[in-house]
Amino acid sequence: MRATRWSDRELISQGFSRKMQRNTLEIVMGAIVLLAAVGFVSLAYEAADLKGSSGYEIIAEFGSTGGLSAGDDVRISGIKVGRIVHQELDPITYAARIVISLDPAITLPSDTSARITAASLLGGNYLELMPGADETMMVAGDVIYDTRDPVSLTDLLGKAVFSASDAQ
Numbered sequence: 001m002r003a004t005r006w007s008d009r010e011l012i013s014q015g016f017s018r019k020m021q022r023n024t025l026e027i028v029m030g031a032i033v034l035l036a037a038v039g040f041v042s043l044a045y046e047a048a049d050l051k052g053s054s055g056y057e058i059i060a061e062f063g064s065t066g067g068l069s070a071g072d073d074v075r076i077s078g079i080k081v082g083r084i085v086h087q088e089l090d091p092i093t094y095a096a097r098i099v100i101s102l103d104p105a106i107t108l109p110s111d112t113s114a115r116i117t118a119a120s121l122l123g124g125n126y127l128e129l130m131p132g133a134d135e136t137m138m139v140a141g142d143v144i145y146d147t148r149d150p151v152s153l154t155d156l157l158g159k160a161v162f163s164a165s166d167a168q
Contacts (some may be wrong), residue, residue: 055082055102062096064115066125067148071127074100078157081106084127100127109134115148125150 065087074082082102090097102108111132116125129144138144 016042040142053102056083057099057101058108058138058140058142058144058154060098060100060114060127060144060147061090061093062098062114063095063149065096065098066152067123068098068116068125068127074102074129075126076106076129076131081129098127104120107137110138110142111146112138112144113146113148116150118150 003010026109056160068087070084070086072084073080074084085099085101087099088097089095106128109132110135110160113130117128118124118135121128
């Protein structure tokens with residue numbers, strides 16, 4: 001009888017030891033998964049560039065925003081110099097007003113023009129600023145009226161198809 005009890009104790013002890021090993025392994029794996037999740041969240045935060053808008057704001061008026069949204073890039077010669085803060089509709093002229101936050105180190109001539117450009121064929125647009133040659137510089141709250149609306153690929157294809165059918 002005594003040998004049986006001893007073997008039961010050994011079995012219980014071994015079972016407890018296996019459970020502890022399994023629990024330790026589960027804790028280590030859980031910690032690794034949590035660290036990976038924190039890494040992905042920090043990577044997404046940096047990639048999204050969610051820093052506050054520190055700079056001066058100017059406005060550009062367009063007939064159509066062409067898919068731009070808040071947070072999209074503002075570039076000069078392909079280099080990011082700011083971001084789009086928000087969009088609004090002018091209730092009088094029904095023009096799309098895009099509020100832009102620019103890096104304070106960038107000063108723009110008052111005859112600067114703006115256009116909405118496709119980042120790639122797969123989508124994604126950004127606002128491109130083309131500085132002019134005027135000696136007076138823009139200040140916060142100024143408006144860019146010299147703008148070019150985006151070209152719609154669908155409209156271009158429609159014109160090509162209908163012009164080809166009219167030629168026949």
